[in-house]
Amino acid sequence: MGLALHVRDLTVASRRGRLLLTLPALDLPAGGLLGVRGPSGAGKSTFLNALSGLLDAKGRVQWGETDIASLSPERRTAFRAAQMGMIFQDFLLFEELSAEASARATATRCRSPPEKLSTVRAPEGTASRDRRSLARLRMPGRLAAGANCAVSAPGSELTMMMAAVYLQASDVPLLDGAAYDLIANHPQVKIAAPIAFGDSYNGAPVVGTIADFVTYLSDDRIEGRLFRKSGEAVVGAAAGLKVGDSFTPQHGHGASADDEAHEGFEIEVVGLLPRTGSPWDRAVLIPVETVWEVHGLANGHAFDEGDRIGPPFDPALFPGTPAVIVRAKELWANYALRSEFTRKGEMMAFFPGTVLSNLYRVMGDVRQAMSVMSVVTQVLVAASVLLGLFILSRLFQRQLAMLRALGAPRRFVMAVVWGYGVALLMAGTVLGLVFGLGAASVLSQVVTARTDILVTAGIGWPEITLALAFLSATSVLSLIPAVIVLARPIVESLRA
Structure with a gap:
């Protein structure tokens, strides 16, 4: 109480x-x-x-x-x-955490029993609002929650986030064995997952990593089993493969992918990830050792270790990895790890959620600019519609004058002109929404196909409100041609 x-x-x-x-x-x-x-x-x-x-x-x-x-x-x-519970006056949040993770970060500081902490959940509707956010960029839930830290060689955080989280492969420098060993052996690191990319299969990215990361990514909900040796794979729900299939990876991505570069090297699918609505649905996850072996490199282990996969790796036999996804043992340790693994000229550490938040902020500015352009466009369209109604009233002025000469009341003539204009406006508004939805759907499919980022298009209340506002404003303006028609002398209009 x-x-x-x-x-x-x-x-x-x-x-x-x-x-x-x-x-x-x-x-x-x-x-x-x-x-x-x-x-x-x-x-x-x-x-x-x-x-x-x-x-x-x-x-x-x-x-x-x-x-x-x-x-x-x-x-x-x-x-x-x-x-006490406190709500800050300013907008103070951990931008790199999800709503649920932010709530749990606060809950872990109180003296509530552990069973009560497990009931902390994001408010109803938060997830749906996040899914409707700008551009519908979806980060895999297990990567977005808990402030996972990504470590890579120095460079662009945005480029590395797109490569390591959204699987948009880029030519980036590699972290060497000494750097990975430093990360993996830190006392506060629970999972240090190398993320190696560069190959594909029918457009699906082939990603090398470790079994613990696959378990974490799937929340331990894999149909089939994890890979246990080199040459096995766990695939996403939309990768176009099923358990029991075999395939040969292609070197590179897209139209430049080389089908014959890894000829004779087959990989068997042993597990299927649950669908997440993220680029990882199309991913093909294999042991990082397989990536190295396919390219003729050492596999991170001494020869006398046989076919063992997974950490620990021998730093001297570690060929390198573009990025490492780090999962800390404790939530608070993520900030210390980010600071410790950021070393000038050697490696950088960042929270993908923070980079994504900054991207949303930039895209939000772009959206505001597009909104202004949309308003300007609507004004131009309204002016064009008004001009069109003036032209139509001139074309039909003789017929309207005949109605007036035959005794039609002024309100009837005005209702005819205004109703005609409003009918055209309503038809144009509905067709505009339909064609707009169709164009947005096509563009979203193109973006999804090219980036593997699930982008959806739909008509929401903002679009409906804008359409209704446009229709209301132009309907009022359409009274102007009707008034002008009635202001013309009947005889003059009959002779036109």
Whole structure:
């Protein structure tokens, strides 16, 4: 239910001694609600910060039986973790975390039983809103959650994110065996998964990695089994392969892929990943040793180790990898790992979620610019429609004059002209939405086919609202030609 609050003789001063806030008394029962209202600079934030123990204050701030004003900063922090929930005034979030991971990051600092922490979930509708976000870029759920860290050679974070997360292969420098060994043997690293790419099969990217990463990526929901030796594969749900199939990888991607470069080297499919709606649905995952062996390189293990796959790897026999996806043992350790694995001239570490968030921000700016262009286009279209109605009224002015000469009321003639214009506008609006949806669907299919990023097109309330606003504005403007028609003398119109 909460704690009762009792405040007596509360004063807060700045570091220079200037008095910021005074409150003689305040009593609030457990479960009570209190609204604080006042102009900017009145001290609302100072008041709330004093009540929560974020500011040093004099007097008594008693929550239940605890006077937090008399506690040390460390004990006030412990009290907040155990007894308080806070919503920040500013937009303060961990951008690299999903909504659920952000909630769990907060929950892990409280003293709730473990079974209660497992109930922390993203609010209903959050996932659907995320899926409707700009460009519908979908990061695989297990990669997006938990602030996984990606490590690569120095370069563009965006390029590496597109390569390692969205499987858009690029020519990038490799991390050597010493760098991978440093990452994999860090005490806070749970999974250090090399991501090796460069080959494909019928357009599906072939990615070399380790079995632990495949288990993590699939949330341990694989149809069939994991690969256990070199020459086996686990494929995505849309890769066009099924368990039991065999294939020979192609060197490269797209039209330049070489079908004969790896001739005679067959790989057997032993497992199928669940569908995620991400580029990994088309991925073919094989042991990283297979990637190296297919290209005539060492496989990371000494010869006397036989056919063993997976870590640990011998740094001297490690051919290199474009990127390493790092999963930390503890959530807080991700930030320390990012800092530790960022070394000038050697390697860089970044959160894919942060890079994606920055990309959304840039694309959001582009969307705003496109919205302005859309409004300008709508104004031009409205002007064109109005001009068209003027032309039509001139073409039909004799017929309209005949109606007026035969005794048709002015309101009837106006209704005819206006109704004709509105009918044309409604037909054009509906056809515009239909053709727009069709064009967007075709473009989304092209983008999806070329990038493996699932992009969907649909008509939502913003599009419907814009169409209705356009129809309403132009319908009102269509009254102008009707008024002009009625303003012309009947005889003059009959002679036209």
